[in-house]
Amino acid sequence: MSEAPTTTLRRTPLADLHEQLGGRMVPFAGWSMPVQYKGIVEEHRAVRERAGVFDVSHMGRLFVVGAAAEALLRRAVTYDVATIAEGHGHYTLLCNDEGGIIDDPYVYRLDSQRFLFVGNASNGDRDAERVQSFVAPGDDVDLLDRQEQTVMLAVQGPAASGHMARIIGPEVAAIEKRACTELPYLQYKLFVSRTGYTGEDGFEIVTSVEAGRAIWRQLMAAGVEPCGLGARDTLRLEAALPLWGHDIDETTNPYEAGLGWVVSLDDGAEFAGRDALARIKANGVDRKLACIKAAGRGVIRDGFPIMHDGQQVSIVASGSHSPTLNTSIAMAYLPKALSKYGTELAIDVRGKMLPAVVGRRPFVPHAGDNVAST
Amino acid sequence: MPTPDDRRYSKEHEWLKADGDEGSIGITEYAQEQLGDIVYVDLPEAGSSVAQFEKMGEIESVKAVSELFSPAGGEVTASNAALVEKPELVNTDPYGEGWLIRIKTGDTAEADKLMSAADYDAFVQGLG
Known part of the structure; x- marks a missing residue:
């Protein structure tokens, strides 16, 4: 059982807590991440039947802020972000000019000028560079990479809502599916969305390192199962949610992947890959x-x-x-x-x-x- | 879980428990722990033969597949039918109900090439 040297791997702000819990750390997309704690099947079942929490701090987190944020994102991604209401999010695709899938980010709109773009760990830098490449001179927009400064947790399962309401506040339970909001926690601010990648009800949280660690500890004390990448993979596969680098990549297009529903061709926007995607759709796959x-x-x-x-x-x-x-x-x-x-x-x-x-x-x-x- | 001292161990983390001229074979606690949740075991059928330290089958966990190497040679007399429905027995009871196969042992000198429980524990310690 050989493992790559851990010295070159990035560690999330919760890595020491995973090790204390007996998490088996493995290299993943340049990060040292827990693949499992007690076991993949037990963690998987906890999420399907009760609640589990995943440290997903390895995922890319790019805040896109400014008057031109919406227009910029519309040039970059396949989904018409103008239709995402404030306090909501949507699954999108970042495509190359041939319609191949560079990544499958989730885009949240906090308000008229602030968006959060969450991409795969393996594509973090490429995503930021790709989005940046669509910034026109003079655009009122900033790309703020907050991966280093924040923690991201996914709390998933039928009991997730109850646990979150007790730890953060009853308003959490009122967040609608695919909606997002900002809430206070102690003296910190949380981004909370009712999303995830397991097929279960659940939430994703982005917050400061201090608040993220505190929430993790509270979830552990409440008996929420710590879950690793192993269960994350079996859960998303059962839910038939594609994994970039396996089911989708630059050699696959959204239509053959069954993701045509995230390509908005009718709003007239000239987004990356639009012409190729319109052609692929017309010709069929x-x-x-x-x-x-x-x-x-x-x-x-x-x-x-x-x-x-x-x-x-x-x-x-x-x-x-x-x-x-x-x-x-x-x-x-x-x-x-x-x-x-x-x-x-x-x-x-x-x-x-x-x-x-x-x-x-x-x-x-x-x-x-x-x-x-x- | 203490390593039982009523059997002998291979560097491939399999055990051989002699019982007259027969022997039962399984994997160790360390091996099941490393493999994680076992979901499928492919074992040689009764009547086939296995050779010491040669591949005798495969064991699949959720994460990965691993080869099984027989700690001794001989004719297979039985494979553990319970593992077809409950492969997780290898995780929960690797030294008991989670046994893999039984063989008619041939060369008694083969057991000398295996480790005692104490030596196996030291070997595993050395793996870090």
């Missing part, structure tokens, strides 16, 4: 990101060949074990004709053929959704 479920025992993992009628038709983008379904699940790009529900496949698991079938998206319904979205 020939492959789709599909949800695949094992129909036998074994674990499907990233990169495994996918077979149909004896021919390799794709490779696995993301694969793991689903603690909720107690079987292996995966996402992969399949030729459109094979991406339909019920298509029988075989996954080449180190030379052995594991039968699998195209399932519905998501594997596990998102909390609050009565009908699984497609």
Whole structure:
């Protein structure tokens, strides 16, 4: 079990607390992060059934502030940020000029002139440079990278709301899905949103290091399960939420990834990748990101060949074990004709053929959704 | 969990417990702890043969797959059927209900190439 030297890895302001809790620290996107504390399955179940907290301080946090903030973001991302009301957020994409996905940030609007752009850890600097590249001379806008100075926590699960209300205040429970607000905590200020990447109800918090550590300690005292990257991955995979670098990247476009709903082509805005995306939409895609479920025992993992009628038709983008379904699940790009529900496949698991079938998206319904979205 | 001294251990973190001319084989507490949640175990079938320190199967946790190396050679007489439905037994009881296979042991000298519980503990300590 070799690990990269930790000296070169960045540590979040909570790293010492993770180590005290017995968190197994692993290198991830240049950071030393806990992959698990008690165990992935136990942490996964805690989030599905009760509440868990993740230190997501490794994620990029860029405040975009100024009279030109909205216009700048509209040039950079695929979603029409003008339609994001104050105190709300939306999933967006940062695309290259060919329509490939550079990152899949969440953009929150605090008020008319302040936005928070949350990107993946692995893309932090690139995201900031990309957004900066759309600043025109004289624009009244500042990009404030607050990753170093702040902590970001994700408190997720059906009991998250109750815990948050007790620790921060009853107003937390009133925050609507995908909404955000600023609240006081002791003498500190919190950014709190009702978002997350687990498929469960939950919150994300951005605040000072001091307040972040205090809230973490309060959550621990309340019995909220500390959760690592391992459970974060199995939870998001069950929810069929794409992971950048696995399910989406610059070689994939939003339409084949099933993310056409975050591309706003009708507001006339000239955003990065718009022409390419309009063309891709008009022409249609020939492959789709599909949800695949094992129909036998074994674990499907990233990169495994996918077979149909004896021919390799794709490779696995993301694969793991689903603690909720107690079987292996995966996402992969399949030729459109094979991406339909019920298509029988075989996954080449180190030379052995594991039968699998195209399932519905998501594997596990998102909390609050009565009908699984497609 | 103390390392039981009624069996012998390999550097690959498997144990061999002799019982007459048969032996049962499993993985150690250290190994299950390192692997994390075990979700699938691929074991040799009864009637097949395994060789000492050679690959005998695979064990998959949520995170990763690892190869299993047999601590002794011989003919497989049984594999633990309970692990098909409950692979987590390897996590919860690696020295008991979470055993992997039983074999008809051949070369008794093979056990000499394995470590005692005390030596294995020292070996694991050395891994840091």
